[in-house]
Amino acid sequence: MTETISETKACTGCGVKLQTEHAEKLGYVPAQALDRSPIICQRCFRMKNYNESSGITLDHNDFIKLLSHIGYTKSLVVNIVDIFDFEGSLISGLPRFVGDNPIVLVVNKIDLLPKVTNYNRIVNWVRKEAKEFGLKVVEVVLCSAKQNMGFDRVLAALDEHRGGRDIYVVGATNVGKSTLINRLIRDYSDIEAELTTSQYPGTTLDLVKIPMDDGTFIIDTPGIVYPHRLTELVSKQDLVTLMPDKGVKPRVFQLNAQQTLFFGSFARFDFIQGERQSFTFYVSNALPAHRTKLENADHLYAEHKGVMLTPPTLEALELMPKLTKYPVRIPKGKMYDVSISGLGWVKVNSDSGADLAIHVPKGVKVAVRESMI
Structure with missing residues (x-):
């Protein structure tokens, strides 16, 4: 049986x-x-x-085997990324996996950006960043699957570029892939079943083929779990705090050199050297910030991590990699962001340059990029 x-x-x-x-x-x-x-x-x-996590996922090699199949098909590839973790949610080696198939880059969760955001600027920024990553795309579409923003443009892009082919949907975990596919099902298929949508990684574990009305398929692929994303390292309780569920309110801090900001016990931002300047933090509204002098930062963390500096709790913190220091030099002449995968990013509001240090759990990706906003 x-x-x-x-x-x-x-x-x-x-x-x-x-x-x-x-x-x-x-x-x-x-x-x-x-x-x-x-x-x-x-x-x-x-x-x-019950919104429970099982802890059962495929390993990285199994993910790669599934993705490598795409290059042998004639398909349209829809690559979904998270605007709030752009660098962290890009799939390493994707151009190699998809072969000559066209790619539509769907940038999800734009509802998390401030309301005054210039979306044309975001599209141009995404195109530039994708090109530097080696990703050639036929179109960039901004959307929020959760809030039904920009979805008509997603559908139009698929109709324009797929040419009657199957649609492969790829993305890292927690980028909103299953939510978007459920929206596609409603428009392209008459089946009633929806994919499992959860805030936990590893929701889809194999290729899921959804028949469309014209005889082709939407093919959902497993989300790749990247340990360089902070969201993959925290407990499910803390994940709710770390991942924004509504538009982020930018927090601006005027800092002198030799000042430090803690965001719970998840991350520490040191302004080591440079002119007095402002820094704008794009992180979850639920994540508390604590300012102190750089000379006091080590002692403050040792004494108050997981208690005053929370989340996470001390118990949850013990299960995470230790904080590791990453020196960051911001050059003069342009506006830059420092992105922390799974947490958000910091905009350096001056073009006068700065020496910084970012402390995050070991292995979390820290990157410097031209400012998004």
């Missing part, structure tokens, strides 16, 4: 093959649930109904 299930049926939520014997393994479904329609595995059922 189990072999027949494994060979012929897959979870309509995550795509993994179903089995009834091993509750601790992927694809488990109780035997009494097999007559349900649609059938979803127990992992997807618990995420969908």
